[in-house]
Each structure stands twice: as C-alpha cells, then as structure tokens.
Amino acid sequence: MNQPIHENLDEAFVARQRERLLKLREQLIADGDAAGAEENTLQIAAGDEPRDAVDDGNRLEQQANDEAVLAHDLERIAAIDRALEKIQDHTYGVSDGNGEPIGRAHLEAVPEAVFTVDELNAKARQR
Template identity: 65%
Template sequence: MSDTELDPAFIARQKERLLELRRQLIAVGNAAGRDEQAWQGAAGGEPQDEGDDGDRLAQQANDEAVLAHSEGRLPAIDRALEKIAEGTYGLSDESDEPIPRARLEAVPETIYTIDESEARERNARRGL
C-alpha cells in the first residue's frame, strides 16, 4: 500500500481519533474556563497581594494560551470530520492532492499537504 492510499479501516480509525481529540480539546477548554472562574471567585473582589496577583496572571495567561490553541484546532478537526463524511479525507482542500498517510497519522486534522501548510504559515506571518 502506498503512502497516499487510505483504506476504510484507516479512515474509521482516524474518525475515532478525531472525535476523541475533539472531546479532549473541549474538556481542556472547559477546565481552563472553570479555573478562571475559580480564581475570580477566590479573589472575591478583595485586595490581593502582589504574589497572588502574579500567580493569577500567570495562570490566566496559561489558560488563555490553552484556550486559543484548542479553539484553533477545533475548526480543523471539524473540517477533517466533514471530509470523512464527504469521502474526501486525505485530499488537500487547496489542491486536491493526496496528503501522505504518515502526515495524517501524525496530524489527523490536517487538510493540507506539508508544502501548502508551510506556505500558508509564511503568508500568515506576512499578513497575506
């Protein structure tokens, strides 16, 4: 089997991986939101010392990074699941070129080839 051939068993496994990854990212996002609410509730509007503020700000920054990362991956996961339903999983959304199986195993939500992903990242950095 070539690196671009995707059998039905592989696609079924990928669908399960994507669904589990989606559940995990949502759970992590929910936990980060609960952490933020707990910090706010613990502060209770009373003055805190600088150490408490520093801890809270560090935790808040971490929670925001986790949320941003999770929120950034969810649309890609949803698109990959759509592609499975459409029968186009493993084909690039940009060029219709096959995405190598090894890449799909490493990043199941990918919808672009490596070259396309790198070009998109370069363009994003340049603001294009």
C-alpha cells in the same frame, strides 16, 4: 460504499481516524471546560483577599496564557470539524488547498490535517 479518494487510505484507516478525531475533539472541549472551571474557582478563592502587584501580574500572565491555549484549541476543534466533514464527504486525505493527496504519515501524526506538508511549509516560509 464509497472508495477513499486516494489509494493510501483504506476504509479501516479512515474509520480509525474518525474515532481519533471524535475523541480528540471531546478531550479538547473537556480541557476547555476544566480550564474555565479552574479559573472560576481561583477567582472565588481570591475573593476579597488583599492582592499586590505581583499577584495581579501573575494572574494577568496566567490569563493571557490561558486565552492563547483556548484560542489554539478552538482553532484545532475547527480543523477537527473540517476533517470530520471531509470524512463524511469522502474527501478525507485530500488537501483543501491544492487538491493533492495528504501523506498517510502526516494524517497519522495530525489526524485533522487538511493541507499537505509542502503547503504548510510554504505558508510557514511566507510568515
């Protein structure tokens, strides 16, 4: 068996994280599928009903919100896929940016993390 890249991540921890990532990925996909089905149901239900400007405005606002959530979920799924790839490559817990170890507490909070907290804070300050 390959050893984890840094000493704070034992094989049992990495295995638990892999399971968490797989479940989270499955949940995000299911949520997206459910949102799509709900949107279809609402459109069918509205059918030929007369609509006013308020209804249209509410519907457009809800659609924009749904699209933002979907975009966020797709980004998160991509990050999960990257973290799963890193587990397979035995580089989980090492930053894609600076090659430094990612803190265990950060990985527990955000299992798909591929950057250190310091890197994320630096990126946020640049915005």
